[in-house]
Amino acid sequence: MDNTIIELKDVTWKTGNKELLKRVTWTVRPKEHWALLGLNGSGKTTLLNLINGYIWPSRGSVTVLGHRFGEIDLRELRQSIGWVSSSLQDKLYGTDKAQIVVISGKYATIGLYERLTDEDLNRAEALMRTMGCLHLWDREFRTCSQGEKQKVLIARALMAGPKLLILDEPCNGLDLFSREKLLESIGELTRQEQAPTLIYVTHHTEEILPVFGHTLLLRQGEAVRQGATGELMNSAVLSEFFEAPVQVDNHDERFYVRVT
Numbered sequence: 001m002d003n004t005i006i007e008l009k010d011v012t013w014k015t016g017n018k019e020l021l022k023r024v025t026w027t028v029r030p031k032e033h034w035a036l037l038g039l040n041g042s043g044k045t046t047l048l049n050l051i052n053g054y055i056w057p058s059r060g061s062v063t064v065l066g067h068r069f070g071e072i073d074l075r076e077l078r079q080s081i082g083w084v085s086s087s088l089q090d091k092l093y094g095t096d097k098a099q100i101v102v103i104s105g106k107y108a109t110i111g112l113y114e115r116l117t118d119e120d121l122n123r124a125e126a127l128m129r130t131m132g133c134l135h136l137w138d139r140e141f142r143t144c145s146q147g148e149k150q151k152v153l154i155a156r157a158l159m160a161g162p163k164l165l166i167l168d169e170p171c172n173g174l175d176l177f178s179r180e181k182l183l184e185s186i187g188e189l190t191r192q193e194q195a196p197t198l199i200y201v202t203h204h205t206e207e208i209l210p211v212f213g214h215t216l217l218l219r220q221g222e223a224v225r226q227g228a229t230g231e232l233m234n235s236a237v238l239s240e241f242f243e244a245p246v247q248v249d250n251h252d253e254r255f256y257v258r259v260t
């Protein structure tokens with residue numbers, strides 16, 4: 001049984017005559033958490049669409065959670081993948097309480113149409129506690145701040161028990177302190193038993209927590225470098241990656257980039 005989480009082999013994705021992903025080869029193994037770093041338009045979201053089976057490779061092969069695309073039911077696969085992005089926020093019912101937003105994640109519905117069971121309530125409570133948002137249990141979703149909403153949405157994604165959890169720029173729009181709190185909750189999540197494999201997508205190196213031991217550097221659709229985060233987060237590698245001189249400072253295993 002193939003137990004790799006994600007395996008892309010020589011994947012190209014074209015639309016019209018434009019190649020948005022170019023010969024990407026990438027393997028994510030069990031127990032690894034990955035950061036995916038790239039500038040605007042580098043192809044990060046396109047890569048996530050591919051992993052979720054919303055787009056199909058023009059060439060190369062895609063295997064996710066041991067299933068090769070073309071051989072499995074994608075709807076079934078998607079139930080094992082959680083995907084949190086800020087665009088999801090607008091799709092949910094703002095007047096639902098946070099607990100309903102979380103519990104309905106089990107059924108992947110907007111709004112809850114199933115009867116509440118004790119089991120669901122207990123699980124939602126535990127997940128909201130892990131994410132540090134249990135105090136929002138009875139709050140209308142629309143009244144939550146941006147950072148609070150992101151925590152609720154991560155708890156929602158976990159409700160379905162995914163094996164893979166993708167966080168697409170979860171700290172967008174957060175102030176310095178909300179961002180740190182959200183990152184702390186994400187760190188807490190990774191310490192849980194049964195934590196899913198995490199893929200953390202970002203523009204900012206300082207958001208990459210030490211638990212994200214591997215990083216993929218994506219530029220103009222190409223996987224420029226990949227490997228141990230600590231080996232990539234230095235001035236030489238990132239200046240080459242950004243094609244501009246930058247200075248990287250390491251504080252407590254977090255990496256801060258300055259344009260020089």
Ligand SMILES: Nc1ncnc2c1ncn2[C@@H]1O[C@H](COP(=O)(O)OP(=O)(O)OP(=O)(O)O)[C@@H](O)[C@H]1O
Pocket residue numbers: 015020038039040041042043044045046047203
């Ligand atoms: N369906 C499409 N048709 C044509 N071009 C597309 C399509 N989807 C994305 N693109 C283009 O492909 C490039 C990569 O887009 P993508 O959304 O993957 O970037 P990204 O790395 O997620 O950027 P950001 O950090 O801004 O979210 C962009 O130039 C975008 O305009």
Ligand SMILES: [Mg+2]
Pocket residue numbers: 044045046
């Ligand atoms: Mg994107």
